[in-house]
Each structure stands twice: as structure tokens, then as C-alpha cells.
Amino acid sequence: AQSVTQPDIHITVSEGASLELRCNYSYGATPYLFWYVQSPGQGLQLLLKYFSGDTLVQGIKGFEAEFKRSQSSFNLRKPSVHWSDAAEYFCAVSSTGRRALTFGSGTRLQVQP
Amino acid sequence: NAGVTQTPKFQVLKTGQSMTLQCAQDMNHEYMSWYRQDPGMGLRLIHYSVGAGITDQGEVPNGYNVSRSTTEDFPLRLLSAAPSQTSVYFCASSPTQGRGETQYFGPGTRLLVL
Numbered sequence: 001a002q003s004v005t006q007p008d009i010h011i012t013v014s015e016g017a018s019l020e021l022r023c024n025y026s027y028g029a030t031p032y033l034f035w036y037v038q039s040p041g042q043g044l045q046l047l048l049k050y051f052s053g054d055t056l057v058q059g060i061k062g063f064e065a066e067f068k069r070s071q072s073s074f075n076l077r078k079p080s081v082h083w084s085d086a087a088e089y090f091c092a093v094s095s096t097g098r099r100a101l102t103f104g105s106g107t108r109l110q111v112q113p
Numbered sequence: 114n115a116g117v118t119q120t121p122k123f124q125v126l127k128t129g130q131s132m133t134l135q136c137a138q139d140m141n142h143e144y145m146s147w148y149r150q151d152p153g154m155g156l157r158l159i160h161y162s163v164g165a166g167i168t169d170q171g172e173v174p175n176g177y178n179v180s181r182s183t184t185e186d187f188p189l190r191l192l193s194a195a196p197s198q199t200s201v202y203f204c205a206s207s208p209t210q211g212r213g214e215t216q217y218f219g220p221g222t223r224l225l226v227l
Binding site for chain 2: 004032043044046100104106
């Protein structure tokens, strides 16, 4: 069965600093990988997704993620964090059987001024 | 388009009560699903539907029923609420059931069972 691990429960960065959120997946075949963001009191919004092609994927709001098959990772990055990026970030993998998403437990990002 | 809408936004129930969480989408999406979100556990799939009249169980279906009589609506029913069902519930939809499809999420319903 597929699974997703986000090892960092909570991360604090200063505004303007770079950001990397870690995601490791376990999946037997070619994974379909996603990053979603949840602002406080809101639903989830797609940041970016990967399922083939270039392993560096660009998303909205200046985010990017790199797929590394050898490390089973799909880490999310942003060169310069803005205060509005404070939110919870979820990595997810798409299953073949139920056509649904398996989510990691999430990483809460706090941005210091 | 309103996207995916959910009602109510917040609900308090007593143990044993029943209720229906409403979900509607106006994007003519084929695929709809329900997730629950609990602290430290991410989102877990409860039930899903690949089209009107077709539903199936997800990872945590016990205590919940669903039906899909129209493309637009996918209500989630709690027959006899339990404190373990205290959670935030999200409905999502996508154009098809394809693996690479983007899921569009509603704003969520926060449920407290006393």
C-alpha cells in the first residue's frame, strides 16, 4: 500500500528566507505526487503536481518541487518566503485502486517577521 | 462557478444523533469524495463516487453512508454520531477519476460530537 511521510510537523522560517519541506513516499509503481496548501479555516488548494517528465516541477505562488526517484522524495521549495505563506502543507500520492489521494500528516509553516 | 460548497460550516451533535453533511459542486465533475481531517493524521478517505449512482468505500468508512443521485450532490450521512467522529470533513471533486487529476476541495465542515 502507498504511504506518505512528512517528517517535519512544524517549521518556522523568517520572512525572506528559503524554505524546503520534506516529503517521502512509498509506492510500488510510478507515483503521481501532489503538494496542497491549507490556509487557516480554508480547504486545500493545489500547489503543484508531478507524474511524468521533468523532475523539477513549478507551481503557483513561486513554489517548486523536485522528484527524486532514488530517494523516494518529492520536496517542496521556495527561494524566499512571504508572511502569507504561513499555512499547513500536505504532500499526497495518488493511488491506482481507489483513484483517491493518500496524504501525509502535514507540515505547519510559521513565518516570522 | 461556486466550485465545491459544503454545509453546514460547523455543527455540534450529541452522541447517537444523526445528521447529513451536504456537498455540492457546479463544475460537472464526475468524481467526488469525502475526507476527514484529524490532527497529526492528514486527510483520510471516507467514501468516494465515480459518477451518479456509483459509490465505494474508502479507508475509514465505518459509521458513514453516502449516495450519489445526481452529478452535483454527494451528501455524507452519520447515522448515529460518536465522539470519535469529531473531525473536520472535506468534500472534494475532480473532472474524472484519473490519477493525475487535480482535486478541488470545499471549505470544510467542522463537527463536534459530545
